[in-house]
Amino acid sequence: MTRLRARAASRLRGGVVATLLLATAVTGGCTTESRLTAGGAPQRTSTVTVLAAASLTDPLTSLARQYERAHDGVTVALSFGSSTTLAQQVAEGAPADVVAFAGTPALDQLPKDATDQGGRATIARNTMEIATPPDNPGGVRSLADLARPDLDVVLCASTVPCGKAADMVLSRAGITPHVVSREVDVKATLAKVRLGEADAAVVYHSDVVSAGDTVKGVVIPTAQNTTLDYPLVWLNTKPDTTGFAELVRGTEGRAALTRAGFLAP
């Protein structure tokens, strides 16, 4: 009897787990497509899908909310990741209306005809900066300090733009840092510093700005630094696609990007 009960119990447990998994899958997969106005009449609903470099998370999120407030019924769906991953996703057919990359190399990964229907423009520039925890436990004062073996340094993976830029800055300065991890994108890299797990990271200046006082920035002199252009690509001419692209390129977009620590193009 105990044997049977145990079996039934373990089966039940399996069932509960499966149900939970299914429930997450189902709820996670739903998006609200139709919205109703207060009067009950259906109105124009549309979704602009934006894929953007992780470093653009803060300014694009606020611009998206701004666009949604100004255009009732329009949803701006945002997805952030490394530019390399995003370009690949678009190439593999991921639905996207607007994409924004850190650096121009990711553009090469887009399908050749990607901008035929839409267009592209440079929206911002960014430089590299050292981020440390607020109390700077490693006492980092310059790029040269990163060569100290007692410092735990975190960089972006060498396959993504922030990792390539960091590698370039470090190799030009002739510095081999004690790297403990190469993270998948710039936000993951910065997170290791914010959590105090790493002593320093080489990230974008804009990330140091948007992290506020949760990290301390150590400036890399212009002579040793590098600059990345941020291209914005709109892949079609649907009204909300170009509308959102114009908002990002316009004065309000410029202001949001500058506030987030980006340089004007």
Added chain:
Amino acid sequence: MTDAAEPMAAEPVAAGRIRAAGGTRLGLLAPAGLAVALVALPLLALLLRADWGHVLDHLADPAVLPAIRLSLLTTTTTVVLAVVLGTPLAWLLARAQGRAAAWFRALLTVPLVLPPVVGGVALLMAWGRRGVVGGPLYEAFGVRVPFTPVAVVLAELFVAMPFYVIAVEGAMRSVDPRFEHVAATLGASPWRSFSRVALPLAVPGMAAGAALAWARALGEFGATITFAGNFAGRTQTAPLAVYVALERDPQAAVSLSLAMLVVSIVVLALLRGRWVR
């Protein structure tokens, strides 16, 4: 020893009851076929899209071998630790009654349903340089757990141990307590009746649990990248290497995925013959 379990084997189910009406069977075949396709299709696609001429070149990439080696090393360590620590726990849970056991069981189920990334954050909070345990450890001894192979094992244990314990607990519950009572009446100490009677009867369950735990540990991604980071040769396990390779050279990622597929199938096949049915 295993023969002792024979008299307890379930009665064979009447064959006629399985052969349901033809219509029912057809109604079952469609969803069943779809289920098979959903699992088999991606695996097949991996084989179809592989660049077979260059698989060996891709695997010779300097980042690949260390990743596979690290994966095998950490998953083996994880399984050994799961068996050493998880078997006594499974036994205690299998024989325990009452509230506390139910709570422990529920606690063990949490990592099964928790998104692995959340597990990684939890591990950082516990073992990180400023963590609940990791903080004092770092202050006192200068030991940093994250970004080390130890962190990889901790992440894998966190997600895989529950699989082992729950599988083994089920197997141990099905060991009839009367065998232990008999052993006790013959003068065996509780430890002896556990190690000589109950444990051997639970071996098939332990092997199945170990295989499950190993597979889960091998596939671990989210908790590892969050907690242990990603550094070639030190914390970059095979799944992390696949993810990073996908950004640099998708074909290399496919080749590495194939290698993992082969390793998984070989291990499961070896286990299947011996213990796992």
